[in-house]
Amino acid sequence: MKKFALIGAAGYIAPRHMKAIKETGNILVAALDKSDSVGIMDSYFPEANFFTEFERFDRYIDKLRRKGEGVDYISICSPNYLHDAHIRFALRNEANAICEKPLVLNPWNLDALKEIEQETGKKVYNILQLRVHPAIIDLKKKVEKEYKEKPKKYKVDLTYITSRGKWYFVSWKGDISKSGGVATNIGIHFFDMLIWIFGEVKHYEVHYSEPLKKMAGYVELEKAEVRWFLSVDSKDLPEVAVKEGKRTYRSIAIDGNEVEFSGGFTDLHTVVYQEILTGKGFGIEDARPSIELVYRLRNIKPIGFNDRVHPLAEVKLNGK
Numbered sequence: 001m002k003k004f005a006l007i008g009a010a011g012y013i014a015p016r017h018m019k020a021i022k023e024t025g026n027i028l029v030a031a032l033d034k035s036d037s038v039g040i041m042d043s044y045f046p047e048a049n050f051f052t053e054f055e056r057f058d059r060y061i062d063k064l065r066r067k068g069e070g071v072d073y074i075s076i077c078s079p080n081y082l083h084d085a086h087i088r089f090a091l092r093n094e095a096n097a098i099c100e101k102p103l104v105l106n107p108w109n110l111d112a113l114k115e116i117e118q119e120t121g122k123k124v125y126n127i128l129q130l131r132v133h134p135a136i137i138d139l140k141k142k143v144e145k146e147y148k149e150k151p152k153k154y155k156v157d158l159t160y161i162t163s164r165g166k167w168y169f170v171s172w173k174g175d176i177s178k179s180g181g182v183a184t185n186i187g188i189h190f191f192d193m194l195i196w197i198f199g200e201v202k203h204y205e206v207h208y209s210e211p212l213k214k215m216a217g218y219v220e221l222e223k224a225e226v227r228w229f230l231s232v233d234s235k236d237l238p239e240v241a242v243k244e245g246k247r248t249y250r251s252i253a254i255d256g257n258e259v260e261f262s263g264g265f266t267d268l269h270t271v272v273y274q275e276i277l278t279g280k281g282f283g284i285e286d287a288r289p290s291i292e293l294v295y296r297l298r299n300i301k302p303i304g305f306n307d308r309v310h311p312l313a314e315v316k317l318n319g320k
Contacts (some may be wrong), residue, residue: 002026002277003070005095007062007086008077009050010035017075018044020273029064029071041078043251057144061093071095073276081178082183084109091120091222094187097126097275098276101286102188105180107295110284111264117284123206126287130193132275135261139254140197147223154198154224155255158190159312163247174212176298182230189226190252191219198224201293207309208317209302216313217297224254236316262304 004021008014009031028045034052051057064070076083076099084104090097103126113124121155130136136317140303172178180186206217214231241249252259275281303320
């Protein structure tokens with residue numbers, strides 16, 4: 001049985017980590033969050049120590065380590081801009097780090113983490129759960145088989161619109177230096193998946209950018225041309241979603257055919273944890289390509305609309 005600590009226990013994603021720790025037969029010994037709205041812990045680890053101040057959490061983790069009872073893993077569900085510091089905290093406390101996406105905001109932070117991995121002998125793992133989704137694995141195998149038989153450029157349209165209220169922009173997610181904006185905060189899951197399936201980035205451009213609210217652009221991968229549109233603005237929802245009363249619309253179409261992967265999400269974190277605990281898991285170099293891409297997307301100047309623009313983005317943002 002491995003011992004875990006958790007940083008960021010009150011957020012949306014933390015229960016999936018608690019569930020994964022429980023379902024893999026391990027124990028949570030301590031958790032940290034500045035908010036004390038963590039009643040969910042009663043469903044998984046009611047005996048875990050809980051802290052609202054980092055300093056006291058730090059002291060407790062250090063005490064365990066000095067007694068020879070240190071934690072084996074520290075799971076990190078804190079805001080994006082704190083991931084880097086919390087990963088370093090884990091490694092320096094002789095624990096492996098399991099971190100939500102994005103692993104870091106800036107590509108050069110990855111190099112520093114690699115150095116600390118080498119110094120401590122501990123590992124940094126990233127939760128890239130779409131890579132263990134059965135439908136996505138099948139899609140990757142299908143693309144590899146087809147491409148081997150007859151190389152081609154797949155035409156991909158990625159659309160992700162997830163409506164957010166005013167609270168979103170007041171929170172850390174409304175600060176580009178803390179969240180990285182929509183390309184990083186909500187897009188990195190899909191960019192990682194597409195790079196994993198279709199290969200390395202060859203070219204990228206941004207057609208429209210309100211980086212905290214909505215972005216549209218184009219990415220050429222080794223095996224695909226991707227038009228993408230990301231938004232947290234309900235005004236960008238397509239009519240089909242509005243009519244059904246939905247506030248989120250997610251679509252990936254390949255050569256005009258919709259990829260169905262809406263189900264099967266509830267246990268993906270557990271699968272990732274199982275991989276990590278058996279010596280596998282996704283590390284720093286797995287995370288690097290998507291982190292480099294979203295960093296570039298948020299730092300280049302939009303070129304305006306052209307013939308590679310996402311069709312829904314053109315309708316919603318260009319009035320066509």
